[in-house]
Amino acid sequence: MLNRSYFQPQGMDNVRLVLTQAEKDTQNNPLFHEDFFSDPPRGWEARYDNSYPNVIYDSKYGKYRCYYTLCSKDNDSAGADKEERARRDYCPSPTRIASLAYAESDDGINWVKPNLGFVEFEGSRDNNMLFRFAHGTGVFLDEDETDPRKRYKMVTKVEYPGKKNYMAVNFSEDGVHWGEMIKWPRWNPPADSHNLPFRDKQDGLFKVVTRIWKDGVRIEAICSSPDFINWSAPHEIIRGSGFESQVYSMPVFWYDGIYLGLASMFHEGDRSAANFDTVDLELTLGTTAERFDRIATDQYLIPRGDGHYPNGDFDCGCIFAAPPLEMDNRLVFYYMGGNGQHTNFRETSFARAFLPKDRFACYEPRDSRREATLPTQTFYAYGDDLAILADVAEGGKISAALCTNWRSEPFEGYGFADCVLTPRDDGYLTLRWKKPLTALENTGFSIVFHFSGTKLFAMKGEITPQTSRYYEGAPIL
Structure with missing residues (x-):
């Protein structure tokens, strides 16, 4: 979660990064x-x-x-x-x-x-x-x-x-x-x-x-x-x-x-x-x-x-x-x-x-009275494994949807209501939806997190980011 290039800053709302x-x-x-x-x-x-x-x-x-x-x-x-x-x-x-x-x-x-x-x-x-x-x-x-x-x-x-x-x-x-x-x-x-x-x-x-x-x-x-x-x-x-x-x-x-x-x-x-x-x-x-x-x-x-x-x-x-x-x-x-x-x-x-391990910093709601939104840039799946490391306080919640981008509606079967989180032995929470990630085949997706009363530390799984939408460097002439 430390790499800023993984996120869409225009779609972030009521979220801040806090060092542990x-x-x-x-x-x-x-x-x-x-x-x-x-x-x-x-x-x-x-x-x-x-x-x-x-x-x-x-x-x-x-x-x-x-x-x-x-x-x-x-x-x-x-x-x-x-x-x-x-x-x-x-x-x-x-x-x-x-x-x-x-x-x-x-x-x-x-x-x-x-x-x-x-x-x-x-x-x-x-x-x-x-x-x-x-x-x-x-x-x-x-x-x-x-x-x-x-x-x-x-x-x-x-x-x-x-x-x-x-x-x-x-x-x-x-x-x-x-x-x-x-x-x-x-x-x-x-x-x-x-x-x-x-x-x-x-x-x-x-x-x-x-x-x-x-x-x-x-x-x-x-x-x-x-x-x-x-x-x-x-x-x-x-x-x-x-x-x-x-x-x-x-x-x-x-x-x-x-x-x-x-x-x-x-x-x-x-x-x-x-x-x-x-x-x-x-x-x-x-x-x-x-x-x-x-x-x-x-x-x-x-x-x-x-x-x-x-x-x-x-x-x-x-x-x-x-x-x-x-x-x-x-x-x-x-x-x-x-x-x-x-x-x-x-x-x-x-x-x-x-x-x-993996707890250097977390995203949390800036205003604890409102839900936070944290959208990623475009990823592609090469497997079905996806997990997050999060501390969810009593009364808190976190969910995720897969969308074309942070402005769009979720893909069918990948909405917030379709998201299920299951604890793992390594402390992470596995993310699952009604449909597997690999059903998206070569379709890129943004992972949009909604959470409250939660500290989100890390994400890992069988996904790979799209090349940065920002061009870093200068062309070779």
Whole structure:
């Protein structure tokens, strides 16, 4: 139901799209946090900042893995205890060093930060860092890779404060032991955010979602590569709205034939606004990886917690999420939540939230006192299976008819009164009429839903949409 091209907006009446909020794991959150103030302290964890989590389950090794960016050197955070942090503003130093850290888990709940022995910090290698001078690192497990040495792939911004910086990639078999950084031969976008790589399900190319700047605001962009070494120039795929809602970062993931993005929306431009200098998590959609749109503006997938720094909830200030993992017929969104403003002091923690599959957003009546109408574009049937995922409240109802278009009367035997809904084991409701779908043969039809007291989340079945009535692109001359 997220793909707008499936609907006829002229025929929609009294209907709105509402984003579902994920349910936080209040029993276990936070799963881990900055250990700078712990006993014993981890001195390299003075500030996670945005942290840009990448969470992967590796079935070969039976491990959940989390890769997260931190500031292993941050003089202002390291020099201020929590009382001082509450009294004054944060002043980042140009000598601040971003590094990549690693944690792992057997169950996705209890996490360990192992002493890897790779990076020296204050004379010791007893820490969980994989690399220093690595900013906004993205990692993914490439299930389609034939070379076992390249199962894991990484894109990062190698950043030496005040000196040089460049884009680089890396490879690993087990996700822990990595090779040397390989510099991009060409292009060096700002990339001062989460640089999330993936293999495009549609064209087979490698892609990385990164960040550029235009007109003084943050813009999400994408680069492509046939070999994960040679990358194209970045081009814009989404921007927010002015200063007040900028897309700070946007990890993306493939879901049921579309791309969804986890856009961390940064708010500035009005110091008196209640959300000034905070970061909220919106959901975006792309029918390809080359262009995304906001699904429900100013509605948030994982809401920030209550309160303010220093006494608010651990995630009251900023939310940065990783692409979800599927567990027990639900999606698990791991995220980093900060308890303060983006540019100020904050302590950041790792947490998770749950969302049932296929329930990202729903259509519901805008005015609960009136029936809603939601017509689809033209579909064709190649079988008789058609089902919807809907929550019907007590006293609510939903029905559907098949029509030539939203203005026309239903086909005979496919009217609202002919519609029967039957519950299925997977939570969906099967739609049936007096006549089977296949009786329409090659006749196109619009599915017109009427409902009240109902939330309509999804539709699936043996139907295929007609080519879009809108021409997208320009003719080749």
